[in-house]
C-alpha cells in the first residue's frame with residue numbers, strides 16, 4: 001500500500017454504521033426520542049465518521065408479518081403481486097440495515113407493559129433463521145454478536161428490582177431476551193422512569209437520562 005494511502009485510511013478511522021430507531025407514538029412529547037437523540041449526538045462526537053441510518057417506526061411503520069410474506073421468503077418463485085413485492089423489498093432493506101449496523105440505538109416507551117407494537121413489527125423482520133440466528137444440534141445460535149446495542153427506555157412508573165410493578169416489566173426484559181437470542185449479550189440501557197408520576201419526577205428522570213447519555217463511553 002502507498003504510505004500516503006495508509007496514512008489517509010488510518011487517520012479517517014474505520015467507518016462504522018449506526019442504526020437509530022425510534023418507536024414512540026408521542027412525537028415531540030416523547031421522552032425516549034429525546035434520550036435516543038442525545039445518545040446518537042454523543043456517539044457522533046466520539047466516533048467521527050459514523051454513518052447513521054434513521055428509521056422512525058411510528059411515522060413509517062413496518063407492516064406486521066403476513067403468511068404471504070413468510071411463504072414468499074421460502075419460495076423460489078420470483079413473481080408476486082405488487083403489494084407483496086413492496087413488502088418483501090422493505091423487509092429485505094430492514095434486515096440489511098440491521099445486519100450492517102455496528103451500533104444500534106433504539107428509543108422506546110413502555111406501552112402496556114411491553115415494547116410498542118411498531119418495534120415488535122420491526123423485530124419480526126430481523127429475527128430470521130439462517131440470517132441472524134441459526135438452529136444447530138446444540139440448539140439455537142445467535143449470529144449477530146459484536147454489535148453494540150443501546151436502548152433508551154421511558155416508563156410511566158417504576159419497575160426496578162424490589163418495586164411492586166417489577167414483575168410486569170416486559171419491555172427491557174423482552175429486548176434483552178431477543179438480542180441475547182441473536183447473539184448480542186449485553187445491551188446497554190438508559191432508563192427514564194416515573195415519567196407519569198408528575199412533572200417534577202418527569203423532569204428529574206429526563207435530566208438524569210440525558211446526563212447518562214452525555215457520559216456514554218466510546219466503547220461498550
Ligand SMILES: Cc1cc2nc3c(=O)[nH]c(=O)nc-3n(C[C@H](O)[C@H](O)[C@H](O)COP(=O)(O)O)c2cc1C
Nearest residue numbers: 024030031032109110111112113154155156157195
Ligand atoms: C399507550 C400507552 C401505554 C402505556 N403503558 C404504560 C405501562 O404499561 N406502564 C408504564 O409504566 N407506563 C406506561 N405508559 C407511559 C409511558 O411509558 C411513558 O409515557 C413514556 O414516557 C413513554 O415513552 P415515550 O414518551 O417515548 O413515548 C404508557 C403510555 C402510553 C401512551
